[in-house]
Amino acid sequence: MPGHHHVPTRFKGVVAACFAMTGVLTLHATADDFTETATRHLMQSVESQPDGTHLARLSSLRLLRDPAMKDLFYKLLQHEDWLVQVHALLGLAEIEDGAQLDPWLVTQVDPQAREQIIANAIDMKLIDQEGMQKILEWDHLESGNRLLLMAELQSLKLEVDQEMLESLANDNDLVIASVASLLLARDGELAPLSNISARLAGASPSERLGVLQRLIEVIRIYKITSATPWLNELLDTDFDNDDLAYWGTFTLMSLNPELGRPHWNRMVGSSPTYRMRIMGALQFLEAELAPDADARARLRAGDDPLINRILDTAEARANGQPITVHVKELIDTGHPRVIDWAMRSARNFEPAEAIEIYEYFIDLPETTRRRSLEVTQRSQAISAMATLLDIAPEEALQRLRDAEDDSMLQQTLLMGSLQSQHPELPTTIASLRRIGSSRPDSLALLLLARNGEQLSPTDLQQLGRISAGGGQLTDTLQIQAAWLYLKHTDGLQSALVRLAPAD
Numbered sequence: 001m002p003g004h005h006h007v008p009t010r011f012k013g014v015v016a017a018c019f020a021m022t023g024v025l026t027l028h029a030t031a032d033d034f035t036e037t038a039t040r041h042l043m044q045s046v047e048s049q050p051d052g053t054h055l056a057r058l059s060s061l062r063l064l065r066d067p068a069m070k071d072l073f074y075k076l077l078q079h080e081d082w083l084v085q086v087h088a089l090l091g092l093a094e095i096e097d098g099a100q101l102d103p104w105l106v107t108q109v110d111p112q113a114r115e116q117i118i119a120n121a122i123d124m125k126l127i128d129q130e131g132m133q134k135i136l137e138w139d140h141l142e143s144g145n146r147l148l149l150m151a152e153l154q155s156l157k158l159e160v161d162q163e164m165l166e167s168l169a170n171d172n173d174l175v176i177a178s179v180a181s182l183l184l185a186r187d188g189e190l191a192p193l194s195n196i197s198a199r200l201a202g203a204s205p206s207e208r209l210g211v212l213q214r215l216i217e218v219i220r221i222y223k224i225t226s227a228t229p230w231l232n233e234l235l236d237t238d239f240d241n242d243d244l245a246y247w248g249t250f251t252l253m254s255l256n257p258e259l260g261r262p263h264w265n266r267m268v269g270s271s272p273t274y275r276m277r278i279m280g281a282l283q284f285l286e287a288e289l290a291p292d293a294d295a296r297a298r299l300r301a302g303d304d305p306l307i308n309r310i311l312d313t314a315e316a317r318a319n320g321q322p323i324t325v326h327v328k329e330l331i332d333t334g335h336p337r338v339i340d341w342a343m344r345s346a347r348n349f350e351p352a353e354a355i356e357i358y359e360y361f362i363d364l365p366e367t368t369r370r371r372s373l374e375v376t377q378r379s380q381a382i383s384a385m386a387t388l389l390d391i392a393p394e395e396a397l398q399r400l401r402d403a404e405d406d407s408m409l410q411q412t413l414l415m416g417s418l419q420s421q422h423p424e425l426p427t428t429i430a431s432l433r434r435i436g437s438s439r440p441d442s443l444a445l446l447l448l449a450r451n452g453e454q455l456s457p458t459d460l461q462q463l464g465r466i467s468a469g470g471g472q473l474t475d476t477l478q479i480q481a482a483w484l485y486l487k488h489t490d491g492l493q494s495a496l497v498r499l500a501p502a503d
Contacts, residue, residue: 031489034464038482039495041467045479046072046499048081053475058087060476061483064450065095065421068487072496082110089117093126101127103134111142118145122152129156136161143168143176147183154183155222174199178211179218185226193230212244220251228256235263246279254287268298281310282337290318306333323349324356331360334373343383347391355392358384362399366409378412385416389425397428405433406440414443418477426451437462442471442481449484460488 045057058076061069069091076088089109093101101121106114118135121127132149135141147168150160160183168180169192177199181192196215200208212234219227235248249267252260268280277299284291291301291311301308313326327346330338346357361384365377388396400417403410410432417425429447442462449455449463466473467481486492 031461031464034461034468034485035489035491035495037468038464038485038491039498041475041479041482042486042495042499046076046079046084048084054081055083055087056476057479058084058091060479062087062091062094063419064480064483066450066483066487067095068492069095069483072499075496075499077105077109082113083116085109085113086116086120089113090120090124090126093121099126101131103131103138106135107138107140114142115145118148122148129153129158143171143173147176147179151179151183151218151222154186169195174203174207174211175214178215182215182218182224182227185230186222186224190226190230193227196230209241209244212238213247216244216247216251220247220254223255225255228252228259232256232259232263239263239266250283250286253283253289257287257289264295265298272299274304277304277307278310278335278337281307281314282341284314285310285317285338285341288314288317290315306335306338309333310338322353324353324360327353327357328360331357331364334370339380343380343387347387351392355388355395358388358391359395359399362388362409362412365412378408381412382415382419385413386419389417389420389422393422393424397422397424400428401431406436406438411440411443414440414447417447418443418480426453437465437471439472442466442473443477445471446473446477446480446484449481449488455488460485463488 041057045054045061048054073088073091076084079085079088086109089101089105092105093099096102101117106117109117118127132153136146136149146164150165154160162184165180165184169177169184171177171180178196181196184192200211203211216231218224219231231248231252235245235252238248239245245263245267249260249263253264254260264280264283268276272280280295280299281291281301284295291299291314296302296311299307299311301311309326309329313323313330315321316323316326327342331342342357343361346354348354349357361377362381365374365381368374368377385396385399388399396413396416400410400413403413417429425447429444429451432444434441434444445459445462445466448459455463462471463481463485465471467478467485469478471478471481473481483492486495
């Protein structure tokens with residue numbers, strides 16, 4: 001997290017003058033000035049910057065999911081920066097009907113980009129079964145990407161090419177060979193797991209560790225229960241490595257608690273450090289297991305409110321009991337790991353419980369007495385609003401309508417709304433009061449401009465000012481304002497010629 005930087009007193013007047021000058025420039029700027037400024041903003045998003053800020057701008061542009069970006073993204077598929085290619089192809093997928101990755105385009109990008117694109121598309125659900133199978137038909141697909149797609153198809157209970165898996169299990173790359181062997185063992189064929197052990201015996205210590213870490217991750221993600229006896233045996237011989245012990249134990253606790261529990265007991269030990277007590281408790285929470293009296297005693301839960309709350313929450317979740325009170329108490333601790341768990345997991349709770357928890361995240365910055373946490377809590381509230389719009393849009397939109405005008409709460413809700421494309425958002429935003437150039441007013445105008453309807457001359461001028469830095473928004477939001485200003489003033493075509501000129 002960025003630190004606080006002290007501005008020397010002798011520079012404060014200069015900084016203030018710069019801000020004052022910016023205000024004067026944007027106040028008296030013409031439409032041509034706004035067009036030029038907006039175009040320069042867009043140029044910074046497609047020209048590689050040493051600090052990588054062009055990638056943040058591209059990511060922000062993708063949030064608009066604007067079909068008018070197609071020509072730009074197609075051009076950027078040829079960009080020399082492979083990370084730009086990743087944003088371009090994912091951006092195209094997000095604006096297509098049905099939000100699906102184009103399998104043929106995946107074969108046309110840089111191999112480094114392809115790896116990131118496939119992994120992200122799977123995570124973002126931008127590729128379906130048919131798309132995966134189309135990519136697998138390409139003869140030149142890299143082994144790692146082929147294996148990832150086959151793992152996904154197999155997890156969907158679909159048949160995969162067994163001969164190809166057997167070939168990959170003999171690959172020179174030990175990671176690829178080992179993961180392929182795991183997939184072969186999914187149907188209960190354990191011989192491939194013996195091959196993994198045999199090959200690992202000849203690997204260097206660092207290579208062996210890297211392969212084992214990857215294998216444990218694959219077993220956990222794809223729930224390969226047939227590999228749990230192998231993992232159990234591995235932990236019996238490789239328990240000295242803390243990282244392997246933790247993740248291997250957690251994986252077994254998740255998939256086979258009976259096998260995992262002895263390793264958990266050994267990991268915690270008889271005199272665990274406070275950190276180990278926390279980590280041991282979190283394993284029960286993440287695995288949704290009810291801790292017994294022995295586990296509570298080993299973790300000395302009665303001596304520490306945080307550990308006790310983690311275990312109480314795990315028990316309530318495992319037993320199907322109401323959980324909102326427990327989760328709120330965990331959130332109040334401010335512990336990053338439990339807050340991360342709550343933010344990730346709550347969407348899978350009963351709908352009423354999920355709504356209550358995400359609304360609690362939204363309200364927390366407004367009621368907190370711990371001002372040192374307000375920035376972090378504000379970020380969490382923004383994420384919570386984005387999730388709420390996804391799982392309970394009516395509740396989220398009502399919160400937006402009820403928020404006090406120009407308040408920090410309204411600003412937070414609007415920031416979260418920027419991550420959503422819910423069709424009712426424009427109507428709600430149009431009903432909000434906008435009388436100035438405050439940050440909430442600027443955010444609301446951005447959301448309104450995304451709708452594509454004609455803006456009033458006043459709104460159009462204000463949108464130009466925002467793109468020029470007059471709306472109190474960050475660069476990553478100014479880039480959205482720049483795109484939308486050019487779109488609403490019919491300036492996109494000439495700007496795109498400068499952004500990505502024809503070959």
